[in-house]
Amino acid sequence: MISLVIADRCTGCQVCVRVCPTNVFDAVRGGPPVIARQQDCQTCFLCELYCQPDALYVDPDCETPATVSAEEVERSGQRGSYRRDSGWDEWAGDPRYANEHWRMDQIFARARALS
Amino acid sequence: MPNIQGSTTPPIAELPAIAADVLVIGGGLSGTWAALAAAQAGARVVLADKGYCGASGVAATSGPGHWWVPPDPDARAEAIRQRMAIAGGIADPAWMERILDITWTTLPTIADVYDFSTDEAGTVQYRGLRGPEYLRAMRRKIHRLGVRILDQSPALELLADSDGTIVGARGLRRQRGEAWTVRAGAVILATGGCAFKSRLLGSHTNTGDGHLMAAEAGVDFSGMEFSTYHTVSPAHSTMTRSMSFAFATYYDGEGREIAVPPGDTTRTLARAMLEGPVLCSLHRMPADIRERLRRVQPNMMLPFDRSGAGVGGGGGGVDPFTQRFPVLLRPEGTIRGSGGIRLADDDCGTAADGLFVVGDAATREPVAGAVSGGGAILAAWALSSGVIAGRAAAARAARHGRRTDTPARPLGQAGLRPARHAAAVDPRAVTAAVQAEMLPYDKTIFRRGPALARSLSRLEGVWSDLRDHLDGDGAATAGETVQARESAALTAVARWCTRAALVRPESRGMHLRVDAPASHPALARRLTVGGLDRLWSRFEGPAPQPLDHPATPQAGAA
Numbered sequence: 001m002i003s004l005v006i007a008d009r010c011t012g013c014q015v016c017v018r019v020c021p022t023n024v025f026d027a028v029r030g031g032p033p034v035i036a037r038q039q040d041c042q043t044c045f046l047c048e049l050y051c052q053p054d055a056l057y058v059d060p061d062c063e064t065p066a067t068v069s070a071e072e073v074e075r076s077g078q079r080g081s082y083r084r085d086s087g088w089d090e091w092a093g094d095p096r097y098a099n100e101h102w103r104m105d106q107i108f109a110r111a112r113a114l115s
Numbered sequence: 116m117p118n119i120q121g122s123t124t125p126p127i128a129e130l131p132a133i134a135a136d137v138l139v140i141g142g143g144l145s146g147t148w149a150a151l152a153a154a155q156a157g158a159r160v161v162l163a164d165k166g167y168c169g170a171s172g173v174a175a176t177s178g179p180g181h182w183w184v185p186p187d188p189d190a191r192a193e194a195i196r197q198r199m200a201i202a203g204g205i206a207d208p209a210w211m212e213r214i215l216d217i218t219w220t221t222l223p224t225i226a227d228v229y230d231f232s233t234d235e236a237g238t239v240q241y242r243g244l245r246g247p248e249y250l251r252a253m254r255r256k257i258h259r260l261g262v263r264i265l266d267q268s269p270a271l272e273l274l275a276d277s278d279g280t281i282v283g284a285r286g287l288r289r290q291r292g293e294a295w296t297v298r299a300g301a302v303i304l305a306t307g308g309c310a311f312k313s314r315l316l317g318s319h320t321n322t323g324d325g326h327l328m329a330a331e332a333g334v335d336f337s338g339m340e341f342s343t344y345h346t347v348s349p350a351h352s353t354m355t356r357s358m359s360f361a362f363a364t365y366y367d368g369e370g371r372e373i374a375v376p377p378g379d380t381t382r383t384l385a386r387a388m389l390e391g392p393v394l395c396s397l398h399r400m401p402a403d404i405r406e407r408l409r410r411v412q413p414n415m416m417l418p419f420d421r422s423g424a425g426v427g428g429g430g431g432g433v434d435p436f437t438q439r440f441p442v443l444l445r446p447e448g449t450i451r452g453s454g455g456i457r458l459a460d461d462d463c464g465t466a467a468d469g470l471f472v473v474g475d476a477a478t479r480e481p482v483a484g485a486v487s488g489g490g491a492i493l494a495a496w497a498l499s500s501g502v503i504a505g506r507a508a509a510a511r512a513a514r515h516g517r518r519t520d521t522p523a524r525p526l527g528q529a530g531l532r533p534a535r536h537a538a539a540v541d542p543r544a545v546t547a548a549v550q551a552e553m554l555p556y557d558k559t560i561f562r563r564g565p566a567l568a569r570s571l572s573r574l575e576g577v578w579s580d581l582r583d584h585l586d587g588d589g590a591a592t593a594g595e596t597v598q599a600r601e602s603a604a605l606t607a608v609a610r611w612c613t614r615a616a617l618v619r620p621e622s623r624g625m626h627l628r629v630d631a632p633a634s635h636p637a638l639a640r641r642l643t644v645g646g647l648d649r650l651w652s653r654f655e656g657p658a659p660q661p662l663d664h665p666a667t668p669q670a671g672a673a
Contacts (some may be wrong), residue, residue, distance in 0.1 A: 021166030021175075022319050023267060023289060023594070037594070042319030042354040042624030045414055046170040049247055060418035062314050062353045077244070078421050085413035086247065100410040101178050102232045102240035104358055107404055107411065112356060115377070 002041045002058050006079070007032045009055035016047045016056060038065055045082050052089055054080045059085030125440055126591065128293045128546050133263070134519045135161040136512035137505070138284055138598040140270045140325060143172025143180065145474025145497035146305030147253035148221075152505025153303075154260040158512055161297050163286060164215040165269040165597075166318045168253040170247070172234070172307055173450055173475075176317030177356065178412060180243035181218050181493035198492070202484025203624040204639030205338075211480035213579035215494075216498035221502055228252035228259075233499055245413075246317075268295055269597045271587075272527030273328045274301065281332055281469035282518050285525055300512025300563060303504050304329060308450035308475035309608040311553040312546060314366040315346065315445040316353045323449075323608035325476045329638065331458050331609060332467040335645030337478040337655075338454030340615035340626045343559045344487045345381045346451070347395070351440035353420040357409065357490075359435075361413055362400040366439060368392045378398070385444055385556040394439040403435055448556050449608065451487045451624065453479040454615070462507035463500050469515075471508050473500040480641055485624025509583040528581040528647065530603025531596075537586035542595075542602035545585075548577045549609045551603075563630045567617040574610045581606060611644045618642065618652045630668075 005016075010032035012081055017025040017033050021044065026036035030056070035041075041065045043062035048054070059066035080101045083089065087097035126250055137153040139146050144166030150162045164171050173270040184194045195211045222241050223231075229252035232240045259263065270286035274296070283298040291354040304324025310318040326336070347363070348353040365373040365384060365408045387393050400408075409416055419433045419440070449455055455478040457464045480487050482496050528534065530542075552558060553569040560596055587599030619642055621635045622628050640656040 017290070018266065018383065019167040019170045021171040021317075023166065023449070034534045038462045040319070043314070044170070044176045044317050044319075045417060046175065046247060058417075059446065060349075060354070060421045063351050077419070081420065082413055083419060085409045086245075098410055099230070099232055099245055101119075101245040101405055101412065102234070103242045103407070103411050104178060104180050106362055107358055110401065110404065113399075 001038055001043055001044050001062055001065050002047065002056065003068045004057040004070060005032045005035060005095055006057065007071070008070075009053045010095050011055070015050050017079050019050045020047055048080070048082045049086060051083070054083060096101060099109045120345065122240060127287070129292050130295050132230075132283070132296040132298050132374055132519070134517050135159050135263070135299040136517060137161075137301050137303065137508045138297045139163075139303045141172070141307060141474075141476070142254075143169025143305065143307055143497075144174035144250065144253070144476065144494065145252065145501045146500025147257055147304070147477075148498045148506070149303045149305055149473050149505040150298050151253065151255045151260065151507040152502045154257060154262050156427065156506050156509035158509035160257070160262045160607050161269055161299070162257065162584050163268045163284070163295070163297065165267075165324070167266045168264050169250045171320055172250070173315070173317040173321065174494070174497065175250040176247045176414070177246045179246060179497075180491055180497065181241040181247060182215060182491040182495035183218065184215050186216065186219060192627040198484075199523060201486050203486070203634070205480050205488065206484035207481040209558060214482055214495045216500040217403065217502050221498060222522040226254055228255045237318040242639055265295060267304045269329065270306075271531060271596070271600055272525050273332050274298070274519045274523040275332060275343050275526055276518065276523055279333065279468065280518070280524050281467050282521060287593045287596060289597055292593055295489070298517060298523065300515055301471060302510035302519045303471040303473055303508050304456065305501070306476045307453065307629035308448060308452065309605065310446060310448035310450045311550055311605055311609065313446040313448065313550075313554055314353050315447055315450065316348075316355045316445075318450060321450060321475075323604040324601065325472070325602040326456060326611070327529070327607045328526070329465060329467070329470065329472065330645065330647055332465075332470055333469050334465045334470065335457050335640050335643050336454060336597065336611050337457040337643050338452075338480040338485075338615070340451045340619045340642060340645050341454045341485050341613045341624055342452035342481070342612045343562075343625045343627070344451040345385070345444035345556075347384065347442050347558065348445050349378075349418045351445050352443070354415060354418045356415045358412060359397055359400060360395070361433065362365060362397055364396050364399060365442070366394045366396070371599055379535065381444060382560060384389030385560045388443060388648055389556055392441055393443075394437045395435075395442040397435045398437065400436060441586050446559060448553065449612070450475050450487065452491065452610070453483040453485065453488060455479065461503075463504035464507065467545070469653045471504040473497070475502045485626065487625060491647050522617055527565075527600070529578070529607070530600040531583050531587045533582070533584050535583040537589055540581050540585040542585070542598045545577055545581055545602035546605055549574065549605045552613065553609050561629045562627060562629065564617065564620070564628070567613055571613045571617060573611065574606060574613060578606050578610060607647070610650060614650045614652055615642055615644045
């Protein structure tokens with residue numbers, strides 16, 4: 001569930017307000033958006049993909065809201081990890097984060113061969 | 116600026132009607148393909164999405180790998196033969212042929228907006244696309260073609276003229292407290308399936324809104340009993356990405372390995388989960404696949420990398436390749452089920468004049484039968500049904516005009532306008548009551564006649580209460596109106612699914628009746644259900660033969 005808007009990273013662009021499929025954020029004039037409807041979050045992580053300054057943190061627990069601090073997110077190395085691993089924005093073209101989704105078929109075939 | 120925190124809530128303002136040739140409701144995979152096809156055919160198109168076109172829907176969070184067979188007659192015939200063999204006698208090879216062909220020729224046409232990968236041999240790989248990138252690309256593509264996209268704009272109801280022809284829809288711009296109206300020559304429902312808010316990845320907005328709107332327009336449903344597909348996910352997580360679980364080993368609470376017969380994963384795991392916790396290990400995944408897993412599916416590892424032991428718990432996460440972790444099954448309802456709004460013709464038209472249906476909102480029985488089409492067939496169906504309906508809707512609008520001047524009446528009933536007097540009905544309690552019948556494994560995966568009858572009776576009670584008293588239109592905020600309407604749609608879909616499960620007294624495909632485990636040849640027919648206040652059902656095709664045929668053993672599990 002969406003857990004954190006990291007205020008000192010947020011540029012106030014409001015993209016998360018716009019793209020959230022379940023409308024969990026409310027815009028705040030001149031500041032970071034607030035998480036207004038946390039229980040509506042569907043834990044899809046897509047807001048993180050669209051947040052270029054990596055100012056959002058979605059906890060993987062979709063049932064119970066997590067209490068997480070910006071420092072803990074930073075220490076974990078997970079801030080922005082989904083956007084980076086997806087090769088979006090400044091990570092585009094970096095071979096470490098190439099899109100290898102097309103291999104899914106081969107991987108399923110390997111699994112069938114192993115079973 | 117939308118959704119300003121702290122601002123007072125003004126009354127809902129009605130915006131002037133927008134005129135279009137084609138209105139598409141829903142901006143996921145099938146909706147964007149429909150909008151694209153209609154716009155390419157010259158139609159002026161408006162697309163309204165409950166959330167954000169690009170992030171909404173189950174495809175945006177996954178990785179659609181389309182059913183992909185080269186146009187070689189033998190290869191196509193063999194692919195279709197394999198699917199027909201497991202489809203429970205209710206699929207249609209001609210429809211399969213059609214979607215294979217449309218998918219093959221159409222998917223490469225988005226190469227200007229989607230960066231298709233090439234393999235080591237330099238061959239472009241079209242079949243499998245990453246969801247977030249795919250939907251972002253589709254948004255770009257339709258935007259370039261002039262499709263007007265209304266984000267955060269849930270549709271509430273269809274509009275019909277005096278002879279019942281669908282001429283548009285009305286909904287809310289929920290972040291602005293405004294109501295939109297679109298008048299159109301044709302309307303395409305692309306609202307997805309319904310998973311009853313099971314926390315299946317990306318499915319929270321798939322509450323059956325289109326199903327309810329269609330029913331109010333007099334449209335019925337087919338295959339709603341085929342709504343019991345489930346997908347494994349780590350406990351407390353939405354991450355229903357199935358690929359890694361192809362390497363899974365499962366254990367019961369005592370640490371004993373659970374033997375999973377091929378093709379019977381769901382029922383085996385569900386039986387074990389009804390007894391106690393089930394744990395999983397991915398140690399059988401080869402090292403080279405582990406190494407590239409994040410490049411194939413960047414979201415798959417998030418629940419492990421960020422789990423309790425990770426952020427907020429001192430770091431470390433869970434290593435699913437060496438540590439066992441609890442898992443559960445997320446119900447998919449009609450999403451990777453195969454039932455949905457019944458198709459009335461080969462253009463994805465419905466029984467309501469002017470109304471089309473695409474993707475998971477439609478029945479997928481023609482292409483999947485009684486089993487799940489899985490990601491591959493469902494992606495090919497989303498694309499192909501979108502293309503078919505988009506073209507047909509554009510042609511219809513060109514033929515009939517936009518009809519913006521004819522008087523239109525709103526069709527919305529339950530959840531919007533109470534049949535009797537408005538009274539307090541809590542949409543969250545309605546949703547919880549529906550979930551209590553539609554999510555437990557012992558009620559859905561292992562169906563029994565008496566339990567289904569009890570479920571249906573409870574759902575009828577929920578329905579009559581909300582139909583009589585729930586006043587979504589009179590709610591204080593747009594969000595509450597949407598929530599009320601969603602709760603009515605969830606209840607309606609639950610009733611159709613349960614009714615269909617009850618009146619199919621046999622087992623077929625994913626539909627397992629523990630009290631009738633055999634398949635009856637006489638029932639290898641589609642089952643239509645319909646009705647709002649009074650449910651009805653009938654088997655299609657020739658008149659039922661007496662059920663004294665030798666029963667055949669049930670084959671082909673979900």
